Amino acid sequence: MFPSQDHRTAEFYLDDLIREAAEERLGRRITNENKTRRGFLATLGLRRR
Numbered sequence: 001m002f003p004s005q006d007h008r009t010a011e012f013y014l015d016d017l018i019r020e021a022a023e024e025r026l027g028r029r030i031t032n033e034n035k036t037r038r039g040f041l042a043t044l045g046l047r048r049r
Contacts, residue, residue, distance in 0.1 A: 018044070021044060022044055025044060
């Protein structure tokens with residue numbers, strides 16, 4: 001998807017942005033992203049493929 005080796009950095013940056021948006025929308029901090037990723041992406045109406 002990303003043409004450079006920076007794709008991992010871009011993916012982590014995107015995950016951070018999604019997490020921040022989910023925390024703001026949910027009104028609480030998300031502490032364990034691995035367990036809650038599906039839940040907060042679903043809350044935002046997003047699906048990660």
